Amino acid sequence: MTFFISINGIGGSWWESGSRRAFEDVSLDAYLASVDKVYAAGARNFLIINVSPVDRSQILLSTKKMLVEPAADPPRQKTVIDGFDLRLTERVAEFDLSGKGVKALYYDSNTRVSQILDNPYKSALLTTLLRFQDYV
Numbered sequence: 001m002t003f004f005i006s007i008n009g010i011g012g013s014w015w016e017s018g019s020r021r022a023f024e025d026v027s028l029d030a031y032l033a034s035v036d037k038v039y040a041a042g043a044r045n046f047l048i049i050n051v052s053p054v055d056r057s058q059i060l061l062s063t064k065k066m067l068v069e070p071a072a073d074p075p076r077q078k079t080v081i082d083g084f085d086l087r088l089t090e091r092v093a094e095f096d097l098s099g100k101g102v103k104a105l106y107y108d109s110n111t112r113v114s115q116i117l118d119n120p121y122k123s124a125l126l127t128t129l130l131r132f133q134d135y136v
Contacts, residue, residue: 001035001038001043001045001046001047002046002047002048002049003031003034003035003046003047003048003049004049004109005031005048005049005050005051005088015076015077020080020083020084021083021087024083024084024087025087027084028087028088028091032091032095035048035095039100039102044101044102044103045102045103045105046095046102046103046104046105047105047107048088048092048104048105048106048107049106049107049109050084050085050088050089050106050107050108050109050110051081051084051085051088051109051110052109052110052113053078053081053110053113053114053117054077054081055074055075055077055078055081056074056113056114056117081110082110085108085110088106089106092104092105092106093106
């Protein structure tokens, strides 16, 4: 079972005041309650994907140029995403080691997508898209 965690939760709340740690705990409790329901239904293998670098998304960068709040602070959003992803890593490890016969894998989409964005010409994705362009 695959879970892609919190891209919308972070995207819609990163600028809120208050304790980020408390928010992360509440948010992760809610997400992992869904994982527990799937576990109760019989699933034992899980792939959990972290929050990708939405701080580098076109919409965020565009709104930054227009100086629209709250999307005008990509470095702050990155800090929030990194903190959330760290907590997610910890929680996935706890779940995997829980003794319930679970195999929980964590995939770091943030690092991989960042690598692609940092050097798209090395990415097979861009090569594929450029080749596809010939057929359109």
